[in-house]
Amino acid sequence: LKNRDVAAFIIEPIQGEGGVHIPEQGYLRQVRDLCTQYETLLIFDEIQTGFARTGTIFACQRDTVVPDIMCLGKSLGGGVMPISAFTTTEAIWDRAFGGVEKCALHTSTFGGNARACAAGIASIEVMIKEDLAEQTRGKGAYLLQGLRELQEKYPAMIKEVRGRGLLIGVEFNQLSGGFLNKVTGGKFNKIAEEYLAALVAGELMNRYQIITAYTLNNPNVIRFEPPLIVTREQLDTLLHALEDIFKKHTNIWSLILASGKNLIMK
Known part of the structure; x- marks a missing residue:
């Protein structure tokens, strides 16, 4: 950033597709300070984390950090309507799109769709009225505790449990193939690393x-x-299902055979 040739720094407050990684406390604040110092726009991608998913309406609120631009979507449609949004400061908006000569710089065939916008408004109203952020904090803590108890009981399977609110990731240990891994030149362990989570999900x-x-x-x-409206009973159903899977399957071959049986039966 020192060369002042970076237009913007884009980041998810919590990584989603990267494996649900939470930054260290204070990281986002330092990013904000550096971007301000070197006049670089700070863009938060809150498409997965926004609208109470992590226990606050927006994940960046936990660190009291305000971005220059925020990208939103997914939960905004309440799970029934595709809709996304871009929000920024008045000064940035005017610089990019202000005036007659710039107003049509970015257009969209489906922009401003009335039904999608109605769904978005309804979602926000429910989120505020039912205080879904508060609900998410309680339910998320409950699920995290249950998953970490499973990690203690099945450390050979679960490597780490991490998350905030109801955005939670469970990382699995790599199950060694021993002799088979040697015979396959390391390919067995590679398969186990890439498909164990998929087999559990299956x-x-x-x-x-x-x-x-x-x-x-x-x-x-x-x-x-x-x-976000999930009940604790439903969370218990998930925890019991995971424990049942870990009890029955102590290695990847057991999971592969179980998946094969399901395919044959179908």
Whole structure:
């Protein structure tokens, strides 16, 4: 940034697809200070973290950091309507789009869709009226505690549990293939690293009708992002399902065989 040739610094307050990574306390504040010092715009991607997902309406509020630009989406549509939004300061907006000559600089065929906007307004109203941020803090703490108890019981399976609110990632340990890994020139462990989380997610879906998935850029992490209105009973169902899976399957071969049986039965 010292050369003052960087237009903007873009970051997720909590990494989503990277594997649900939470920055150290104070990191976002230091980023804000550096961007201000070197006149670089700070852009927060809150598409996954925004609208009470992490226990505050926006994840950056926990660090009392205000970006120059914020990108929003996903939860804004209440799970029923695709909608995204861009928000910024008045000064930046006027510089980019102010005046007749700039007003049409960026257009969209579906921009301002009335039905999508109505869904967005309704979602925000429910979020505020039912204090979903407060609910998320309590439910998230409950789920995190349950998952960490599973980690203590099954340390060979679970490497780490991390998250905030109802954005939680479970990273799995790499299950060594021993002799098979030597025979395959290390490919077995590579397969285990890339597919273990997917196999666990498959068991959750096929046997317990619980939909989840691994994070796109870290396939060894399952991400749990239930609806903010999820009940504790439903969270218990998830925890019991995971424990059942870990009890039955102590290695990757067991999970592979279980997945194969499901495919054959279908």
